[in-house]
Amino acid sequence: MGDTDRAARIAADPRYGALLQRRGRFTLGLTAVMLVAYFGFILLVAFDKALLARPIRSGGVTSLGIVLGFALILLAIALTGIYVRRANRDFDAAVAALVRDHRA
Amino acid sequence: MIRLVVTLLALSLPGIARADALTGPTVQQATNWTAIGMFAAFAALTLAITRWAARRTRTAADFYTAGGGITGFQNGLAIAGDFMSAASFLGISAQIFKDGFDGLIYSIGFLVGWPIILFLMAERVRNLGRYTFADVASFRFAQTPVRSFAAVSTLVVVLFYLIAQMVGAGQLIKLLFGLRYEYAVVIVGVLMTLYVLFGGMTATTWVQIIKAVLLLGSASFMAAMVLARYGFSPEAMFADAVAVKTMLATRAGETAAVAQAAGRSIMGPGNFIKDPVSALSFGMALMFGTAGLPHILMRFFTVPDAGAARSSVLWATGWIGYFYLLTFIIGFGAIVMVATDPRYLDGAGALIGGGNMAAIHLAHAVGGNLFLGFISAVAFATILAVVAGLTLSGASAVSHDLYATVVRKGQADSAAELRVSRRTVLVLAVAAIALGILFEKQNVAFMVSLAFAVAASGNFPVLLLSLLWRGATTRGLVAGGCLGLGLALVLTILSPAVWVAVLSHAEPVFPFSSPTIFSMPLAFLTIWLVSVTDRSARGIVDRSGYDAQRVRAETGIGADQASSH
Secondary structure (H helix, E strand, O other), X not given: OHHHHHHHXXXXXXXXXXXXXXXXXXXXXXXXXXXXXXXXXXXXXXXXXXXXXXXXXXXXXXXXXXXXXXXXXXXXXXXXXHHHHHHHHHHHHHHHHHHHXXXX | OHHHHHHHHHHHOOOOOOOOOOOOOOOOOOOOHHHHHHHHHHHHHHHHHHHHHHHHXXXXXXXXXXXXOOOHHHHHXXXXXXXXXXXXXXXXXXXXXXXXXXXXXXXXXXXXXXXXXXXXXXXXXXXXXXXXXXXXXXXXXXXXXXXXXXXXXXXXXXXXXHHHHHHHHHHHHHHHHOOOHHHHHHHHHHHHHHHHHHHHHHHHHHHHHHHHHHHHHHHHHHHHHHHHOOOOOHHHHHHHHHHHHHHHHXXXXXXXXXXXXXXXXXXXXXXXXXXXXXXXXXXXXXXHHHOOOHHHHHHHHHOOOHHXXXXXXXXXXXXXXXXXXXXXXXXXXXXXXXXXXXXXXXXXXXXXXXXXXXHHHHHHHHHHHHHHHHHHHHHHHHHHHHHHHHHHHHHHHHHHHHHHHXXXXXXXXXXXXXXXXXXXXXXXXXHXXXXXXXXXXXXXXXXXXXXXXXXXXXXXXXXXXXXXXXXXXXXXXHHHHHHHHHHHHHHHHHOHHHHHOOOOOOOOOOOOOXXXXXXXXXXXXXXXXXXXXXXXXXXXXXHHOHHHHHHHHHXXXXXXXXXXX
């Protein structure tokens, strides 16, 4: 029963509630950015092919679609990087404190 | 040739109906001894690793998770190795070679599931589970029904994915190595069995890591060689590619205006995605299917803790994203270096060996015969790494979820569970070889898209709501999961990819190329509806277990530790 009791003590700690709220908001925001960017891109592919085919510079050939596509790949990598950085610095410390202060 | 092209494309490009007629046999090429020699070296190295791994594989935990001692960096590479298939390398670069921009749409779809896995699932999955994603999905629920669903769903995903890989492997190796189709399928089946049976997750992980390094290294080399011709200016490369496509269209007898439009068309979306519903549905299947693939989720149990699970996704996303950027350059490189070179073209101006040979010919163009053999061996290694991961995942669903938990009610010891795993590996391998040979002449284009649709419509909703929604109950999860799985299956059969292309009906019953836009939301809705109306005693237990589960998921207390050696 040690774990159950320990879980209940952690759940009752206000720092735990604050952590969930902080982490929840953060991950929800990042998830929303990824979803909007990706499905926005898919909708452009479905509805406005001409826009994506337009060159970014007059006289050039590199199209807006290629730039956006590459940007989306880099965005996916950047978002995971942003999450990991915040989790390593903030969330891990908060979790460690909770686990340390509520021993089994 | 068309058959192979379509099969391989479809392997890598789930969700899109390839309704093209599949006719014409694959042409067996002359036996390629350089490639066979290099592949033999890879096989020898990986078998030596398997021998080393076999000595470290004693318990069920060693077998399923390599003892949980893989680092985040290693796991990230292994995930990338598990996920980047030969078909996606050859298929996507071939699509780019043919249509330009359209290939990028696939690449992006394959990548964007990873951040979602990281934000919503990876750490919680690591904290709650031991060997399979069913551990997580059934954590606070009645074990038998939820695990049975998860195991069946895992087996469906694994089996379809495996058949598609085996058929693709047979075709590809016939083409690259000049070996008979049956030999190729048997070699893949036997090597995969040796890795998994004796080396378990340890050997599988290292095969995936080596393959990832080889694939990333050779793709980097090819992309660098292509870009170097243009002073590392993508704009100059794209301009040349447009000029090549324009010239080819002119040569084919088009007027100047039409030819110019044809050249420009590779810079924007073509007719690859026809209707908006299919576009969205396909996008959903790729993104959320990735987050429900059992052999991918299983990789999170090989690391010691949630922090390592987190960093493995960062590494995996980085490597996979980098790989798709390279693939794009390689596709364009093939346009500028292969499409106009008579060495790689037949009399009619088509690629020798078929459309999927674009990257292979480019390998020859930038690195000569030696590098061509190397790339062929890498393609073979790539298939092995993917099928080994799939087989291990299928075996764990049978032994850990069905046998140890459902049949023996958690009373099976580690040795008995391990025995069942290994027998399942043998059964799966025999089935994969037999089905691979049986399906040689069949259109398997729908199989990977089906696997992604099932993962997105069955596994993903069940796993997500079991993790994040207090109100979920056993009854709701099983009802919604089964509905999602069933709908994905039935609608795929009724879609153009099977109903028209395989079963030869004139018109599809279900007109869209992917079922996911219907099956996934309906699965979520069913889980919600059945859960909120669930008045059973079990439902009360399920809901009341949420707080304890959440503390453990968020903090990792009580999480399974890495076993010591």
